[in-house]
Structures are given as C-alpha cells and as structure tokens.
Amino acid sequence: MSIELLLDNLFSAAAADYRRVIINLAYLLAAVLFVIGLKGLSHPRKAVKGNLIGSIGMLIAIVVTLLDRNIISYEMIIIGFIVGGAVGAILAVKIEMTAMPQMVGLFNGFGGGASVLVAGAALIEATGAMASAPPSTQMTVATVFSGFVGGITFWGSLVAFGKLAGTITEKAVLLPARHIINILLTIAAIVLGVLIVLDPANPYYYWYLVAAASVLGVLLVIPIGGADMPVVISLLNSYSGIAAAATGFVLSNNGLIIAGSLVGASGLILTKIMCVAMNRSLTNVVFGVLGPTAGGPTADDIYAGKVKATSGEEVAMILEGARRVVIVPGYGLAVSQAQYQVRDLTNLLEARGVEVDFGIHPVAGRMPGHMNVLLAEANIPYEKLKEMDEVNPTFAQTDVAIVIGANDVVNPVARTDPSSPIAGMPILDVDKARTVVVIKRSLSPGFAGIPNPLFAADNTLMLFGDGKKALLEIIAALKETA
Numbered sequence: 001m002s003i004e005l006l007l008d009n010l011f012s013a014a015a016a017d018y019r020r021v022i023i024n025l026a027y028l029l030a031a032v033l034f035v036i037g038l039k040g041l042s043h044p045r046k047a048v049k050g051n052l053i054g055s056i057g058m059l060i061a062i063v064v065t066l067l068d069r070n071i072i073s074y075e076m077i078i079i080g081f082i083v084g085g086a087v088g089a090i091l092a093v094k095i096e097m098t099a100m101p102q103m104v105g106l107f108n109g110f111g112g113g114a115s116v117l118v119a120g121a122a123l124i125e126a127t128g129a130m131a132s133a134p135p136s137t138q139m140t141v142a143t144v145f146s147g148f149v150g151g152i153t154f155w156g157s158l159v160a161f162g163k164l165a166g167t168i169t170e171k172a173v174l175l176p177a178r179h180i181i182n183i184l185l186t187i188a189a190i191v192l193g194v195l196i197v198l199d200p201a202n203p204y205y206y207w208y209l210v211a212a213a214s215v216l217g218v219l220l221v222i223p224i225g226g227a228d229m230p231v232v233i234s235l236l237n238s239y240s241g242i243a244a245a246a247t248g249f250v251l252s253n254n255g256l257i258i259a260g261s262l263v264g265a266s267g268l269i270l271t272k273i274m275c276v277a278m279n280r281s282l283t284n285v286v287f288g289v290l291g292p293t294a295g296g297p298t299a300d301d302i303y304a305g306k307v308k309a310t311s312g313e314e315v316a317m318i319l320e321g322a323r324r325v326v327i328v329p330g331y332g333l334a335v336s337q338a339q340y341q342v343r344d345l346t347n348l349l350e351a352r353g354v355e356v357d358f359g360i361h362p363v364a365g366r367m368p369g370h371m372n373v374l375l376a377e378a379n380i381p382y383e384k385l386k387e388m389d390e391v392n393p394t395f396a397q398t399d400v401a402i403v404i405g406a407n408d409v410v411n412p413v414a415r416t417d418p419s420s421p422i423a424g425m426p427i428l429d430v431d432k433a434r435t436v437v438v439i440k441r442s443l444s445p446g447f448a449g450i451p452n453p454l455f456a457a458d459n460t461l462m463l464f465g466d467g468k469k470a471l472l473e474i475i476a477a478l479k480e481t482a
C-alpha cells in the first residue's frame, strides 16, 4: 500500500471516529435537554419552558439522526413531516380539554405502532440480500421486545381511546377464560421470540409475534372499565417508551434508547402517583373492577329527606358575609368549561376583601393536573391553587367551601367506610367548612359510582345546575348587592 493510500485510510477512519463522537455528544445534549424539560414539566409555572426545552432536545436528536443516516430519502421525510405535523397541529388545536386523555392515549398507540414497524423494517433489512453480516443477537432480542411491547401498546391504546371516546362500551368486558387465553398468547409470543432469535431470516415469525401481542393488547385493556382508562393510558405511555427504547437497541441509536427510557420511567412514575392518590394498587386497577360494593348504602338511604337545594341568590347572600372562601373544582368544571366564571367570581369576592383559595385534589378531573391546566387557562394565579395537605387544615377556618362539579374527591365515605371502593383515598375535607355549597346538575354519582353523604350533610346546600350557569347566577346576584 502506498503512503498516500495509507494516510487517506487513516484520515477517513479518524474522520469516521470524530463523526461518531460528535453524533453521540449531540444525543447526550438532547438527553440532557429532555431531563431538564421533564423537570420543568413537574411544575406548572415552568411547564411551558420545560416543554420548549424538551422540544429543542427532540429537534437536535432528529437533525442528528437525519445527518447520520445520509442514505435516507429526504423527500419521504419531508412528506411525512408535513402530513404528520398537520394532523398533530389540527388535533392539538381542535381537541376539547375533556378529550385530552384519549388523545394522549392515541399518541401513545402511534408510538407503539411506529416501534413495531421500524423494528420490523430493520429486521428485514438486516436479513435481506444487501446485508453484509447476519444480525447480532442484541438486535434480534431487541426486535422481539419492540414487536411485543409495541403491538400491545398500539392495540391496547386503541381500545383505551375507544372506551374514552365512547366508540367502545365503557363497561368492563369480561370474556370467559380470558386469563387462560392471555397466558397462551404470552407463551406463543415467547416461543415466536425464541424462533426470531434463532432464525431471524424468516420474516413470518416477527409478524406472528406482532399478531399475538396485538390480540393480547386488546384482551388486556377490554376488561378494564372506562373509568380507570386514565391510569391505563399512563401505563401504556410507559409501554410506548419501553418499545421505543427497544427500537433504539435495534437501530443502535443512543438518542432513542435514552428518550424511550425517560418516557418509560416517567409513565411508570405517573401511573404510581395516580394509583397512590386513589389509594388503589396497580393490580387492582388492571385486574379489579371499580364500582359500588354490594350491600353498601343506597342513594335513597343517604339522601332521602336530607338534601337542601339552594339558589344563586341565597349563595350570593351567604358569600356576602364570608371572609374566607375555598373553591374546590372537579371533573364537572371541565365538562361545563366554567373556569372563566370561576375567575370572575374570585375577582368579585377578592374586590370585597374576601380571601379566596382553591383546593386542588391530585386526581380531580380525569387526568393528572387537569384542574391546574383548566384554571391556568383562565389566568387564575398559581399561588391560589393549594394542594390537599396545605388546604385541608384550613377548612375549619373557612366560611364557605364551594364545590364545583367535584364528587369523589370530597366524599367523606373515603374516611369512614372501609368497604367503600374509595376507602382510604385522601380527600379534601370540605365538610369541615362552616357552609358547603355543592354545584352539580343532580345527585348522580361521580367516577366511583357511589353516593356522597356530603350532599345530605347539615352544613351543605346543593345548587343544582350546570356549573357555568350556576356560577353566572351567583355572579349576577352578587353584582346586584354591590
């Protein structure tokens, strides 16, 4: 070999090494930005900035990946980017706040589906005629994981979406022998996984594995009631991260491994937080059925002759004499979209020297942070939103607690009845306030499906009606007395 050729080879090898180092450093930077972004997301005040920092990390990861794989057809990527970006933007703008959990569910599903397709394509490429060497065991094992977890995530998420969107029955569908079918499907998937590792060139094994995982995804989610879907969606979010991390091992892409692991871990932490806030185990959510217990008190036992209805004028009169008011929002606030009226009422009361705080339960609404997001939309200052531990000791010194569309999170049965489905769930102690005003349309139960003795308590007044309408009545009556 001539000296020139030797030097050329040396330089091109060194250039390839530098290139790898730069690419890996860029992935590391992206990973650091993801972690800083996630940290920001844990606090509402820093959430928007956190989101932006995470997005910049993702942009760096995408650009580096595209530059790294310079055999890619940019036309297809640009077309995919435009179509996907347009669909995402339209959905993000159009979606109702109350439909957010199912949209997140759908996005998780797409993540799982993408992992299945990318890992499958990589396997076909690695075993095709153009491949220089047979795929490594790391790659085939990771492909098995991607196909299995991704298949479960895609179909499980579609079922979760259908249940929340109302296209599939919300009820728990309990198929006979479902546990045996699930075990058989898992065994089939394990056998197929081993076959893929032993004989990666046979493409059918992979798609059979994906088919088994898909059926498993449907069967695992269909027996869970619609009410528990937010927890299931959070769990599937974690699965989509695990599938993405596995795909990262398939492609030997450090960025994808790190990003997938972060999604997997944060989804799992969120699932745990939700379960703790409901005082339920994950096993109880996934395998149990939430609902009223047989033999528990009926709505008639609790409410007959004891419920006192009130009017907007009467509530306004009570508020006139109040010095401290705590507003407790729940799912009904999101349904009636009354956040702006809540803000107007707060401003009106504060202008009269009343101290107003908000009591926020960690699982009020249908997704974590649901109430924080709604109230932030109406520019209610974040300092006013008090977490359960902070606000509970103040209810005894509170003149009026206004409960708007909340039910389970203020149900005292959680403290008193160990057989109740919400037994042990920490609640907001509104019943300790001097007067409680509950705004809801009827005596219908909430998410847990059980009656609420708070509505029949001596110090409770029920203002029946849609949240927004009822608040407008109170505001109008208060203005008249000004």
Ligand code: NAP
Binding pocket: 227, 228, 230, 231, 274, 278, 329, 330, 331, 332, 333, 335, 336, 362, 363, 364, 365, 366, 367, 368, 369, 370, 404, 405, 406, 407, 408, 409, 410, 439, 440, 441, 442, 443, 444, 445, 446, 447, 448, 465, 466, 467, 468
């Ligand atoms: P909830 O117990 O589900 O009760 C909501 C109440 O809102 C209903 O009783 C309903 O009564 C009322 N409502 C509905 N539409 C209304 C409207 N337009 N105007 C006024 N009221 C309206 O809600 P919550 O107290 O917020 O409790 C949340 C529940 O969801 C908890 O059991 C929690 O465990 C569960 N959960 C939460 C999450 C989460 O992440 N946040 C996740 C999973 C499960 P009417 O029909 O009589 O109006």
